[in-house]
Amino acid sequence: MSASDPTLLARSLRGEAGAFDHLVRRHTPRMYRVALRITGTAAEAEDVVQEAWISAWRGLPEFRGDSAVSTWLYRVVTNAALAYVRRRRPTVSLDAALTPGSGDGSPLIGAGVFADFRADPEGQVLRTEQVEAVLWAIAGLDVSQRVPLVLRELEGLSYEEVAEVLEVSVPALRSRLHRARVALLARLKERS
């Protein structure tokens, strides 16, 4: 049986390099998924994941175990993604990266960044279009709405977990999420 996250973290703190490597292998797919859904492009998501793991390594001695390791890593990758998006040059727009109605669908799906449903003949074209629309709509939201939406609606974290990751109160998070959902639906209806 593979070691638990807290065990691996404790071993990492004791200087066991292989234990941290194990955490990297275990959590990188999830961290990449979060980074991609926040930044909207594969290359930027990879940059974010790299920065996040370096931050995690450097911040290891300060981790007190108050939260689950996965929550801590969500916070690290979210902060890295937020920092990345905020220092992005203003000429680079997520709307441009996810242009709606471009004929061949979202560049992200076309480039294989997100799974392509088109190979499945069972009416998956419709679902692909829906996923494209949602990604486009999320990409157009302000990051203050985009991030909680990604964590709650796409990653499936509980309100308490999202609040912990973002270091806000649950009532404040619920309010922000409601506004984000309304904004997301408005963009979806605008497109369809």
Next chain:
Amino acid sequence: MSAGGDPLDDPQWEWVRATARAPVPTPAGLIERVLRSVHGVRGTLLSRPLDIRQDGGLLRIGEGAVVLLARRLGAELGAEIGGLHVSAVALDTDGTGGTGAGNRAVLDVVVTVEYRGGADAAAELLRSRLQAALAAQLGTTALAVNVHIADVYES
């Protein structure tokens, strides 16, 4: 959705649920590139600090500090050149034996390149600019820089 209604009750919210279920493949080699970066910062390749010969004497600097500096400079230069993303940075030696004074450290930089044609030329430009930037920061030409292209993607 009716005014004031719960967005979660809107039939179109099913699109969001479908997006949540859509798998997101991890790019090939990403985990290995991350591990390489972490190892670079951790300094597993070289056991001792780097001794870099300068005009005024010898600069002793940790491997992790060199890697972080190179990573930051590489990211800035990559954005400046356009379409270059630094994936991993690690230090190695050129095989002359150790990292003490007189030995030569080699900085390996792994990048992904946005396809616009001329990926090799862009990588070479990054290599020369990064080497110059490091020389300006560390006051030396002791660090050789290699740039490896891990992936070319379509923007």
